[in-house]
Amino acid sequence: MEVRRQDIHNSDIPVVCRACEARHGGVCGVLTPEQLCELNKHSSRHRLDSGAEVIGQGETVVNYSNIIRGVVKLTKVMADGRQQIVGLQFAPDFLGRPFIEESAITAEAATESEVCNFPRQVLDRLVKRTPELEHKL
Template sequence: MEVRRKDIHNSDIPLVCQACEARHGGVCGVLTAEQLTELNKHSTRHRLESGTEVIGQGETVVHYSNIMRGVVKLTKVMADGRQQIVGLQFAPDFLGRPFIEESAITAEAATDSEVCNFPRNVLDRLVKKTPELEHKLHRQALKELDEARDWMLTLGRKTAQEKVASFLYLIAVHIDPESVDMSTFDLPLSRADIADFLGLTIETVSRQFTKLRKENVIRIENNRHLTVPDMDRLMRYAGND
């Protein structure tokens, strides 16, 4: 039997939703208690190991997801098999495009992750009935568009050093939304994936990591764990001053 409790506004919100780390920052934050209860009846949580495919390019979309924890990488595949990482999504991002039946990208867990899935038809129905939810999804789509334009600038005009520093700043700011300390984090991508994302060679990425480490912009442990002593300095190396 589902356990519920009253929140401070006397709303019947499912306990699992009240305890959800992503609810207030994600799309669920604009839903009423009644709508959250309806969505909760159909939702399922899944823990995904790194490398697990969430959905493949060209597949029929049967559910959407809220990212609860971890990083999801988005890739596009060409007809000849070549592929490009075109984006990263973090908690509490919404994964999917309402009212679109076929996925235009492949989404794969870049790290061990957790997602909350709900059927496409259930959320599409809520979108039609809830202007706030429609606006929230619209705002996220515009945010992703702005970020994509900024990333086009990074890829098209920045130096190799600025590209790598920009990537590190992106990860530091987004990888753990619950943490107040952005200075320490684990890289969610391999050197090969970072090179793919930045349009560089693996050798160039490795050289830039070494240079940033020698100049004490970053500290690296176990090849994946990073510490940034001065975030403003990293921003300057990223060309964002």
């Protein structure tokens, strides 16, 4: 099986993806130009103020995100009501757990941030077809 090396200047890659840090160091780096185009058709970028919630604990997961810029704080509310910080994520980290329907944590912007969101269904479909993507996640 021949592995095709992807050129970051490839005209088949969506313009917005060419310079994206998640494209080079994140999960999108294992996608073919065709898969990037498919994902890009459904993606949207969002700027977040510090403190803005990306997803809340217990919410249904409808989108996954790549962090483009900034820091995202991951927290979990304990049974006694205390909030525990369970992690920090930075560009080009991926936010979400594939094939899980309910978020076990809250993710909120710790600084001004930017994320690239894409529907869960689209990425789950790509994961099923792309073993490299599943491994990267």
